[in-house]
Amino acid sequence: MYKLIVTIAVVFFAFVLWVIYLANTGGSSVFFDFIRSIPYGDKLGHMCLFGFLTLVTIIGSKFRSFSCGGFELYYGAVLVGLFVVVEELSQAFIPSRTFDFVDLAADAVGIVIAVGIAYVASKHLTNVAT
Template identity: 55%
Template sequence: MNKLTIGLVLAFSSFILWMTYLANTGGSSVFFNLIRVLPYGDKLGHFCLFGILTLLINLASHCKSFPVGRFRIYYGTAVVTIFVLTEEISQKFIPNRTFDLMDLTADALGILSFTYFSFLSSKKPMKG
């Protein structure tokens, strides 16, 4: 299963990078058209894209984590958070893009929600 998960991470990451490239260069996509017609489509897209990526990377890395104070942070969660912050802040410097705090909020909610799903999926079933 891990090879499948790694393959999904690579495919999904490639999709996100392609969509980011199209957005940065003013390109168009059927996916951009879809989010325009859905109510809150852009925010839902941010939530789902980065949430699912977080879940996939956490699963592929077997939910490995590192300590930060009293907490443990999944490596996948940290990687996606750093990517999202870099990508969203970079929009201030790209002519075809605009920085939107609500996009960043949707990203964060997706990352946090799917980190929780990662936590639930990593729990071992209790033996009775």
Template identity: 50%
Template sequence: MHKLTITLSSCFFLFIIWIIYLANTGQQSIFFDLVRLIPYGDKVGHFGLFGMLTLLANFASKFKVFKLGKVNVFWGTAAVVVFVTLEELSQHFMPTRTLDIYDYTADMIGILLFTWLSSTLAKINLTRRCN
């Protein structure tokens, strides 16, 4: 089961890398066309893509955490936050992209919501292992 989770996470990450590549090089995609059809589709896309990546990364890392002060932080969440932050900031240097605080906000809201979902699933998983 863990190998499947790692495979799904890796494939989804590669999909996001491909979408970023298309956007960075100014290419078109059916995904971009679909996003334009949905009100606030770009923000919904940011929310969903990076939220789902967070959930998959947390599953793949078996919900492992580290302490940041008094707070437990999932390794998967931390990795996605770093990736998203660097990716969004890199847009400032791309002529085909626009650095947008609202995109970053949508990313972070997705990451936070799916981290909460990860936390809930981790507790359920722990409860099942203890019983």
């Protein structure tokens, strides 16, 4: 099952990279048109893209975590979070893009929701296994 989740995570990450490439080069796609047709679609898109990527990355890494300052942090969430920060900040240096703090906040909301879902899922899976 984890191999399937890892495959989904890798394919979805490739999709996210493709979307970023299109946005950075001023490209167009049916996804951009669809998102523009929804009120706050851009922010919802950020939240869903990075939330789902975080969830499949956490599950694909078998819920591995580490302690930092008394908190348990999932490796998957930290990796996606670092990627998001670098990607969003890089927009300040790309002529066709603009840095938007609200995009970064929407990414963070998606990541936090995914962490919550992963936490509940891991506890449920632990209870089922015992």
